[in-house]
Amino acid sequence: MRNKIPCSAERLGLLDPQMIQAVSEASAFQIAQQYLTENRVRIAEADDAQITSAVIGNAGLYEQTIRLKDGHLLSKCSCTLSEEPMCRHCIGVLLEYHRWSQPKPNADAPQESPPPNQAAHFVNRKTAGNTSSIAEVKLSDVVKFMEWLPSATTAIQAQGQLPDPPQCDSPEVSAWTHAICHLAEGRRTSDQAATRLRAEMRDRETHVRRVTQELQASMDEVKAAQMTAEELRLKIATYEDRLTKVAKLATEMVTCEAQLQLAASDLLQQDSQFEKIAGSIKEIAQTLIATAKPMLKDSE
Ligand SMILES: [Zn+2]
Structure with missing residues (x-):
């Protein structure tokens, strides 16, 4: 403007x-x-x-x-x-x-360095x-600074230690070198912090990997336990089935036993009737013999 x-x-x-x-x-x-x-x-x-x-x-x-x-x-x-x-x-x-x-204020005095x-x-x-x-900035200081700058730049790029800054009378030039040293120091601190963080992250990744493996192992165990439980359940079902059959057989056996007892008592009854009949037949036979004897004597 x-x-x-x-x-x-x-x-x-x-x-x-x-x-x-x-x-x-x-x-x-x-x-x-x-x-x-x-x-x-x-x-x-x-x-x-x-x-x-x-x-x-x-x-x-x-x-x-x-x-x-x-x-x-x-x-x-x-x-x-x-x-x-x-x-x-x-x-x-x-x-x-x-x-x-x-x-x-002291204009008469020889020229002093400015405030x-x-x-x-x-x-x-x-x-x-x-x-x-x-010249408020000494040329010699600027030259020192310019000579120092390339090696400082190289050190910063290589993340190494800065070379010692030049000793300068000019506060301005000293401020430049201080600013660069300060920035380099800040960057080194940041790099160290970054390295530390990376190491921490690696540790955490290892930890997470181990926890994941443990979790996987636990899940496998749970799965195996579930399979065992399923097998046991099937076996129990089979045994229950067999028990039901055994109970049914036992009931049938009880029924059979009762029937056998009935049959046995029938047989016993029939046996006594046979004995009675046999007794009767025996009596008849004796009677016949007794009747027949005199008749035989008569015929002689
Ligand atoms: Zn303007």
């Missing part, structure tokens, strides 16, 4: 926060202050007439160019926000530039009529 605001200031450094706030949308100004607090504004090059910068926004990095020209403040940002008359990024850059361009909040800029700072530059 581009914007053009009438502005009577002669130098960008004269635009103080109150003035910036007066022309800004309240929400955009508030977010810009937040960006400042979070150190997300990077002034790449600046003088009192022009600032080139970048801001780490919520959705990426945006680049800005802000100029004072012909009584106007011209701002350009690579974002697509519709905040008027300036986006939060340009407001953040102006606030940062104002803070940065204020004279240091921590400003140490994070890649800056070639040019002031009006003064072209001296201050």
Whole structure:
């Protein structure tokens, strides 16, 4: 987005926060202050007439160019926000530039390292009529970092131990190495946790397999017991059948015995009648003999 605001200031450094706030949308100004607090504004090059910068926004990095020209403040940002008359990024850059361009309390003293909040800029700072530059990040530190980075990358890819980070004077470079070491350490911890979890899962799988086998064995036993029970049931049924038959036979035997007793008593009765008849016949025979004897004597 581009914007053009009438502005009577002669130098960008004269635009103080109150003035910036007066022309800004309240929400955009508030977010810009937040960006400042979070150190997300990077002034790449600046003088009192022009600032080139970048801001780490919520959705990426945006680049800005802000100029004072012909009584106007011209701002350009690579974002697509519709905040008027300036986006939060340009407001953040102006606030940062104002803070940065204020004279240091000990301006007479030799140039000291910048305060921590400003140490994070890649800056070639040019002031009006003064072209001296201050490298806030030491080039030697950057070189050390770049030399360290390939071996660190290799170690991270191989999941090995990181090489010792370089000793740097620049807090920014130290922050980079610390961030990488921190990430690598986090990843190593995660890998260890993953390995531990995998081992636990393997143990549990073994346990589940063993329990499954035991269950299978128990089911086989139950099945065998069921078969035995079925066989026993069949045998019992057979025995019951046989018992029924035996009971029937016993009843029939009792009946037969009674019939035999009846037959026997009949026989006994008939026997006595035979004896009586035999006695009668004997008597008749004796009578006949007795009758016949005298008759025989007479005939002689
Ligand atoms: Zn913007």
